[in-house]
Amino acid sequence: MTRIYFSATVAISLIVLASTWLQVTQAIKFDLAAQEKGEDVPLCISHYVEDETNVVVKVKAGPGPNQKVSVEVTDDSIHQNQLWRKDSMNEEWQRGSFLTKQAGDIVACFSNILSDGYKPDPRYTRAIELDFDIGSETIDYAKLAEKEKLKPMELELRKLEDMVSDIVDNMEHLQAREVKMRNTNESTNERVKWFSTLTMVVLVTLGLWQIFYLKRFFRKKRLID
Structure with missing residues (x-):
């Protein structure tokens, strides 16, 4: 009985450790160069998300004098609907x-604008950290507990249950895409x-028309019988 209890405890512990390890996410980190106002070209990062999905975008900008960082999150529809925006990041x-x-990509675009009187320079950059929490990752488990x-x-x-549910949803989405791609391939092969x-x-x-035409032409010219 003790051995069975110990095995069950170890199994549950391993599941918990696996779920904790799988839920650890790494933020995207990069340096954003500063540009003059009116000549700035946003730097955009996208992430595919299913429909009816909760998303939390977390952003942090490192220190940088005389620079103003803004972020705008939109969808990839024709209208590029704004989902969230934040100016003057700190x-x-x-x-x-x-x-x-x-369903589609959500696009986070960053701009780093220099203050008036300053010109672009390699030293004018700010470190950006970006993290997407999707689905069960957005749940505040402390409040839930x-x-x-x-x-x-x-x-x-x-x-673990929420994580498995997300995995099942992703697998079903991949399966649906596989079916769609297979149908497309079969239709293409048929065409x-x-x-x-x-x-x-x-x-x-x-080829046959050419043979009969040439044969008739040569007979007309009396080159063949």
């Missing part, structure tokens, strides 16, 4: 949350087959 994490209405009075093990299992058949028929017809 060294504290800024959070923007929203619910996607359609307090609200539902969950024990530590129950909380970890809830995290190629008919096009190849039509091409062969046209070539054979032209």
Whole structure:
């Protein structure tokens, strides 16, 4: 009995450790060069998200004098709807949350504008950190545990359940895309087959017509019987 209990405890611990390791995310870090106002070209980073999905965008800008960093998050629709915007970024994490209405890329565009009187220079840069939390990653489990009075093990299992649910959703999405791509490939192959058949028929017809035409031409010129 003790051995069974120990094995179950180890298994649950390994599951919890795996879920914790899988949920660790690394923010995207890069240096954003400063540009003059009116001549700036935004630097954009995109991330694909399914429809009806909760998304939290977290952004932080490092120190940099005489530079103003702004971020705007939009979707990739024709209208490029604005989902979140933040001006005058600082060294504290800024959070923007929203619910996607359609599947597609969400695009975060950054601008770093110099103050009046300053010219672009390699030393004028600010370090940017960007992190996307999607689906279950947006859940505040501390508040959830307090609200539902969950024990530590129950909380970890809830995290694991949400993570597995996200994985299942992603697998179903990949499966749907695979089916769509397979149908497209089969349709393309069918069209190629008919096009190849039509091409062969046209070539054979032209060849026969050319033979009969030349034969008739040579007989008319009395070059052959």
